[in-house]
Amino acid sequence: MSEPHRFDRGHTDDLMTFLAASPTPYHAVANTAERLEKAGFKQVAETDAWDGSNGGKYVLRGGAIIAWYVPEGAAPHTPYRIVGAHTDSPNLRVKPLPDAGAHGWRQVAVEIYGGPLMNSWLDRDLGLAGRLTLRDGSTRLVNVDRPLMRVPQLAIHLDRSVSSEGLKLDKQRHLQPVWGLGDTVRDGDLIAFLESENNLAAGEVTGWDLMVHSVEPPAYLGRDRELVAGPRMDNLLSVHAATAALAAVSGRELPYIPVLAAFDHEENGSQSDTGADGPLLGSVLERSVFARGGSYEDKARAFAGTVCLSSDTGHAVHPNYAERHDPTHHPRVNGGPILKVNVNNRYATDGSGRAVWAAACEKADVPFQSFVSNNSMPCGTTIGPITAARHGIKTLDIGVAILSMHSARELCGVDDPHLLANAMVAFLKG
Incomplete structure (x- = not known):
């Protein structure tokens, strides 16, 4: 019998805890902030005047968080070392008029967010989580983390062609979950249920950002437990690793200012006030320069010396579809993080970026792999470009190689998350 697989159990166990506790981007940033608070970071409000003091700070905005650590002696023109990631994952999100149903079934009206593997949401026990906005303008995070709804698949007896022609799903008609029985659609029923679940008065909720999630917890998988199965690895795996890395380098003497930038809305183009294509990161970095007494010239110098790791999951070679991958680039799970390259700038990596990553991995004693797409397959993109x-x-674009990307439940190797975090630590330390 082979030796049990060896990995950093503490890091992987903690990743699984983080995934389970973060069913939405709002929960992910709240959990990230809590971890940073324990490392000595303090929240700063965008509406307040900022000072130039040293130490760890962070800004929260919706489903995004920007955190940075100003070391002792940092000058206004000190460059940044940034790890960028995103908090959102493809899923099913509740519509403005959520109450629906037909033929004696009560359903929840949902809209498709991003590009999920839609079949992975079928016949799966689903909870409901997100953010409620109350009448007084405050917000409340909610999480019904128990089997509440389900998207039932059509029995094969009623669609014999599924075996020969494959499953075909209509996004509007076939993905509305059921959550009870009743002959009458009752407007306000879902929100009234959430108000009751969270000890809120009737009519107190005036806005909501809600989404469904699988309630099956993350788990080790395989004969030697060398794999991890779980939800939202794309891209909370990177957020978790970056949070651990930033906490690990805080309190040190550093030549750079380390930054975590975790954005929302990457899965639908990043064009929002909390997305990578919005002004949030630039505003935070610029204000940090000015708060330390810097000028526009200092900001330009700082940005010119800055390097960003865009960390997102990538594709491990699939044993059943190896022909879909580039024939000479076959990243494997537990082979170390991947460096993503695309000459058409779907990824931001160039040769000089590769050298930065290679130096960080060498310093951390972490192996890494290269990823390019098959020329016949369209290449995805990230927040990097x-x-x-x-x-x-x-x-430069990096990440961890996984299987089943955009599924409700994805698969990675147990070694790769902590290898990624170790390489990030080396990168942030410079």
């Missing part, structure tokens, strides 16, 4: 173009910052 957006960050590089919007801020004029050298950016």
Whole structure:
């Protein structure tokens, strides 16, 4: 019998806890902030005047968080070392008029967010989570983390062609979950249920951002437990690793100012006030320079020396579809993080960026792999090119290789999350 697989159990266990506790971007940033608070970081409000003091700080805005650590002796022109990631994942999100149903079934009206593998949401026990906005303008995070709804698949007896022609799903008609029985659609029923679940008065909720999630917890998988199965690895795996790395380097003497930038809305183009194509990161970095007494010239110098790691999951070679991958680039799980390259700038990595990443991995004693897409397959993209173009910052794309990307439940190797975090630590330390 082979030796049990060896990995950083503490980091992987903590990742699984983080995934389970973060069913939405709003929960992800709240959990990230809580971890940073324990490392000595303090929240600063965008509406307040900022000072130039040293230490760890962070800004929250919706489903995004920007955190940075100003080391002792940092000058206004000190460059940044940024790890960028995103908090959102493809899923099903509740519509403005959520109450629906037909033929004795009560349903929840949902809209498709991003590009999910839609079949992965079928016949799965689903909870409901998100953010409620109350009549007084405050917000409340909610999470019904128990089997509440389900998208039932059509029995094969009623669609014999599914075996020969494959499953075909209509986004409007076939993905509305059921959550009870009743012959009459009752407007306000879902929100009234959430008000009751969270001890809120009837009519107190005036706005909502809600989404469904699988309630099945993350789990180790495989004969030797060398794999991890779980939700939202794309891209909370990177957010978790970056949070751990930033906390690890805080309190040290550093030649750079380390930054975590976790954005929302990457899965639908990043064009929002909390997305990578919005002004949030640039505003925070600029204000940090000015708060330390810097000028526009100092900001330009700082940005010119800044490097950003855009960290997002990538594709491990699939054993059943190896022909879909580039024939000479076959990233494997537990082979170390991947460096993503695309000459058409779907990824931001160039040769000089590769050298930065290679140096960080060498310093951390972390192996890494290279990823390019098959020339016949369209290449996805990340926040990397957006960050590089919007801020004029050298950016490179990295991540962890996984299977089942955009499924309700994805798969990675147990070694890769902590290897990624270790490489990030080396990168942030410079």
